[in-house]
Structure formats: structure tokens, C-alpha cells
Amino acid sequence: MTIANVLLVDDEAPFVETMTKRLTKRDLSIRNAFSGVEALEKLDGDPNIEVVILDVRMPEMDGIETLKLIKARYPLTEVIMLTGHATVETGIDGMKIGAFDYLMKPCDMEVLLEKVGEAAAQKRRHEEKIIEARMKEITGRRA
Numbered sequence: 001m002t003i004a005n006v007l008l009v010d011d012e013a014p015f016v017e018t019m020t021k022r023l024t025k026r027d028l029s030i031r032n033a034f035s036g037v038e039a040l041e042k043l044d045g046d047p048n049i050e051v052v053i054l055d056v057r058m059p060e061m062d063g064i065e066t067l068k069l070i071k072a073r074y075p076l077t078e079v080i081m082l083t084g085h086a087t088v089e090t091g092i093d094g095m096k097i098g099a100f101d102y103l104m105k106p107c108d109m110e111v112l113l114e115k116v117g118e119a120a121a122q123k124r125r126h127e128e129k130i131i132e133a134r135m136k137e138i139t140g141r142r143a
Contacts, residue, residue: 002027002028002029003026003027003028003113003116003117003120004028004029004050004051004116004117004119004120005028005029005031005046005048005049005050005051005120006023006028006029006030006031006049006050006051006052006053006116007030007031007032007033007039007042007043007046007049007051007052007053008020008023008030008031008032008033008052008053009032009033009034009035009036009038009039009052009053009054009055009058009063009066010034010053010054010055010058010082011034011035011055011057011058011059012055013034016032016034019053020032022109023112023113023116026109026113028113028116031046031049035058035059035060035061036058036060036061036062036063036065036066036069037060037061039052039054039066039070040066040069040070040073043070043073043074043077049077050077050078050119050120050123050124051077051078051079051080051100051116051119051120051123052070052077052078052079052080053079053080053082053112053116054066054067054070054079054080054081054082054099055081055082055083056081056082056083056085056090056094057083057084057085063081063083063090063094064090064093064094064097067079067081067094067097067098067099068097071097071098075098076123076126076127077123078100078119078120078122078123079098079099079100079119080099080100080101080102080103080112080115080116080119081094081099081101081102081103082103082104082105082107082112083102083103083104083105084104084105084106100115100118100119100122101115101119103115
């Protein structure tokens with residue numbers, strides 16, 4: 001069983017390939033995207049993605065814009081911003097928009113794994129609360 005279903009988004013192909021191998025060895029199910037547009041397409045086609053690891057600096061659509069669209073379309077999907085070009089402003093913007101966390105490259109693998117596990121657990125808790133609320137609504141109508 002995998003720890004989490006993750007979409008890794010970064011325009012640097014060698015980084016994505018290396019991280020995919022390293023994270024897959026640690027029981028994560030990894031899908032890749034090399035742009036914000038491709039990330040949204042992957043999310044559209046795969047409802048099992050729980051956590052997005054998202055680069056901030058990318059051509060065409062940067063990570064902040066991609067984060068806004070992900071949270072608008074998939075509010076329960078957790079996003080961890082991962083960048084080598086962090087600024088206080090982008091960190092604050094990302095957290096205000098709804099990023100689960102903001103990490104710097106190079107990131108300690110154990111720290112990243114811990115954050116991904118926490119993010120996946122949070123998404124699952126939110127989904128369970130929604131299911132419980134729907135069950136109460138349905139059973140309340142029958143009473």
C-alpha cells in the first residue's frame with residue numbers, strides 16, 4: 001500500500017526523474033507533470049491524486065497561479081510548494097492561497113516524506129468529515 005498518491009510538478013526534467021525514483025522507493029505513488037497546465041490536466045484525469053508537490057518557478061504558468069487554480073478546482077487536494085528560489089512574499093502568498101506547506105530545495109527527503117504523509121492524512125480527514133456530514137443529512141431526512 002502506498003503512503004500517498006502524489007503529483008510532482010516541476011519544469012526541470014532531471015529533477016523530476018530523480019525525485020520520482022527516490023519517492024517511489026519510499027512507497028509513494030508518483031505521477032509527473034512538467035508545467036502548471038499539464039498538472040491541471042493530470043488532476044482532471046486522476047481523482048486519486050491526494051498531494052501535489054509544486055515548483056514555484058515555471059515558465060508559462062508559475063506555481064502560485066497553478067496553486068490558485070488547483071485550490072479553486074480541487075479544494076481538498078493538498079499542495080506542498082517546493083522551490084529553490086523562495087522569497088518571503090511567495091511563501092506568504094502560497095500559504096494564504098492554501099498551500100499545505102512551503103519547502104526549500106534541496107529538501108531533506110525525510111522532511112518531505114513527513115510533510116507528504118501529513119498532507120495526505122489531512123485530505124483523508126476532510127473527505128471523511130464530508131462523508132459523515134452527508135450520512136447525517138441522509139439519515140436525518142429519514143427520521
